[in-house]
Amino acid sequence: MGTMKSECVHARTYRDREQAALEIFEYIECFYNRLRIHSALGYMSPVEYEEAHAHQPLAA
Secondary structure: OHHHHHHHHOOOOOOOHHHHHHHHHHHHHHHHHHHOOEHHHOOEOHHHHHHHHOOOOOOO
């Protein structure tokens, strides 16, 4: 949560809870979950990981 606070929420003023919830949701879904690197994926973003493994056959 510290990353989200520093990149999305810190020093921001929202007009109401709905606006805050929408911007936090957009940050998580559009940036954090898709573009941030993950150690479990070999330090690639989910998008990079999917592109790298898109054409590999599935294991039986």
